[in-house]
Amino acid sequence: MLTHNLGYPRIGSQRQLKKACEDYWAGKSTLQQLLHTGSKIREENWLLQKQEGIDLIPSNDFSFYDQILDMSLMVNAIPERFHEIVLSGKKSETDLYFAMARSFQKDGMDITALEMTKWFDTNYHYLVPEFRKNQPFKLFSTKIIDEFNEAKQLGIQTKPVLIGPVSYLLLGKEKESGFDRIDLIPNLLPVYLEILKRLEKAHVEWVQFDEPFLALDLGEKEREAFTYVYTQIRKEFPKLKILLATYFEGLDGQGSLAASLPVCALHLDLVRNADQLPELLSVIPEKMSLSLGVVDGRNIWINDLEASLKTIHEVVDRLGEARVMIAPSCSLLHVPCDLALETDEHILLPEIKSWMAFAKQKLREVALLKNLAKNGTKDSGGFLKNQASLAARKTAPLIHDPQVKARVAAITPAMSSRKSAFALRKQNQQKVLNLPVFPTTTIGSFPQTKEVRSWRAKLKKGELSPEEYDRLLREETTELIKWQEEIGLDVLVHGEYERNDMVEYFGEQLNGYTFSKNGWVQSYGSRCVKPPIVFGDVSRPKAMTVYWAEFAQSLTPVPVKGMLTGPVTILQWSFVRDDQPRSETAYQIALAIRDEVQDLEKAGIRVIQIDEPAIREGLPLRKADWPGYLDWSITAFRISSTGVEDETQIHTHMCYSEFNDIIRDIADMDADVITIECSRSQMELLDAFGEFNYPNDIGPGVYDIHSPRVPSQEEMIFLLKKARAVIPEQNLWVNPDCGLKTRHWPETREALIQMVGAAKALREPVLV
Structure with a gap:
């Protein structure tokens, strides 16, 4: 043995x-x-x-x-596009390797990853x-x-x-x-x-x-x-x-x-x-x-x-x-x-x-x-x-909460449906938001500099008071809102400076979660995540994001998105208890997110994004098992997102998975806008959206944020024209592939200015 x-x-x-x-x-x-x-x-x-x-x-x-x-x-x-690096003789095998992973944009070369x-x-x-x-x-x-x-x-x-x-x-x-x-x-x-x-x-x-x-x-x-x-x-x-x-x-x-x-x-x-x-x-x-x-x-x-x-x-x-x-x-x-x-x-x-x-x-x-x-x-x-x-x-008593179990048992079909169909919702939302054609936005996070990360570390160590930490983040958020207005983004975000991770941040505020200090796991390359741990029944004791969303919206008349992580992604990107079905835990999380969505709406937030990049990731590997999973996962998202008025616009975001084979199920999520990764595949993914005649709005990512490379405005216009060939322009949004947390400010500024420029250029009659 x-x-x-x-x-x-x-x-x-x-x-x-x-x-x-x-x-x-x-x-x-x-x-x-x-x-x-x-x-x-x-x-x-x-x-x-x-x-x-x-x-x-x-x-x-x-x-x-x-x-x-x-x-x-x-x-x-x-x-073949990397052969120039090989033939140059100036770069090591390691540099070629990292160029294939992260792109290469120097020494006169501009090569996508x-x-x-x-x-x-x-x-x-x-x-x-x-x-x-x-x-x-x-x-x-x-x-x-x-x-x-x-x-x-x-x-x-x-x-x-x-x-x-x-x-x-x-x-x-x-x-x-x-x-x-x-x-x-x-x-x-x-x-x-x-x-x-x-x-x-x-x-x-x-x-x-x-x-x-x-x-x-x-x-x-x-x-x-x-x-x-x-x-x-x-x-x-x-x-x-x-x-x-x-x-x-x-x-x-x-x-x-x-x-x-x-x-x-x-x-x-x-x-x-x-x-x-x-x-x-x-x-x-x-x-x-x-x-x-x-x-x-x-x-x-x-x-x-x-x-x-x-x-x-x-x-x-x-x-x-x-x-x-x-x-x-x-x-x-x-x-x-x-x-x-x-x-x-x-x-x-x-x-x-x-x-x-x-x-x-x-x-x-x-x-x-x-x-x-x-x-x-x-x-x-x-x-x-x-x-x-x-x-x-x-x-163990700390695992079980009878009130949470009772609330899940009381879920009804009406809790997973919007009040009106998308076409009517879009008309109502446009009256409130007054967005141009090819509206621009980002996915949520902005670069977290060393200073921002150091403030969070000092707060945890007691070296910075909560009041001083709050003041610093308010100043950072104010500057970001002002800059987004200046470059002409149509829907803004507050930058998520207060957040450590898109799942851990929520787990820290939910009952039934615990954490590790050194429980790091590789996600890709040098990117590591520290998944929170679901050990018991999940509930939301108080509002989690309303404070920062409300503050950011108070700074500008331009719509600011409330930013949430969806129930399936919180589930998938956590270490989940194995003593009950995953669907049960997903519904518990969905009810907690539903409460947060409704509180954001009450606070005057009219655009709310519920990220679900892990919907496809959780799909069983055998097709025979797909229907059961898709039933509870799509239902969980809808429970979290549908308890709002027609005028509130619900976004979701997905990235780095193959979605073609579940496109109908993505449509069943009934989000008003889906932003999705497309740039590395040169808009390949949108073929499925076009063939299926996806009914709602789509924001195909026009540049890859997992690379330091900055694409030109012309390159983004090229990708958007490819998107326009399969998606009606009145349904197209313009955005990056994913959040910008891991990027540096110089490349972020340049790329977003180019992106806004691409959208404005497409609004000109000569390019229509």
């Missing part, structure tokens, strides 16, 4: 990677300093996993930005590979071999991890018509064989291929590709031990395909889908091992050791101990590093902390499960403590 891990958080327990990358991008440190930080994080991760009792430790799970971007560089899937989207149904973002017909591949980066050798020099024999060739192609996009990207398998596979050849020469024993698409709905071509790829790999490397990892869903209906592949071990995510196990046990061949993902790699609650041991014993009885492996359900990339760093009892109560496990603690759970399974004893301190914590959590 072996223990193994699929991947470990790469940001460092103190977010060392974030600082190292951002210092390098800002020119404050050298490439060698950046590489040294990466090396130290890898070393610490490998040694930690060895100390915690993991038998097969992953390598190549570290990345300076994104593991799929790493793979694109490795196989030379470098789009790769598109970014969500990693399946998580809040992690990956860089989308771009493919062209008959595209060749070759080995360009040797990162996977270098890191295997690096670990070996430390005395650690690792299990290199790489995204499998089928999933890699399916994660990408065809950038020209007339071919299917899966047809590139014959071109791509030789590069994988070259990688394996070099690893074999370095005396690798195990290699982990991540093939999450094997757990999704597959067509015949994809099924044939899996068989072809792994048959060829086995033919070339008959002695190599291959672990094929699936996760985030079950192999339901595809167990026979998975079992037929000539690999040594198959990993199952038994947290997300325990029901797949019987099918696999009935078809697994004699020599194949089964990796049991029984420790949750995506949530922070402790494992039920009793239940996991039952599963392990069931499989051991069928296959024998030697063919069983124990692991987390997926990479631990999606959870914080170490619960031991949570030492402030004012932030995280010891009682709640006792119910939790972060990445390091999950490794211990994996090792403990192995020991318990092998030794057959349950009187160990670890097991007894675990069972006592689980029992205490079930009966």
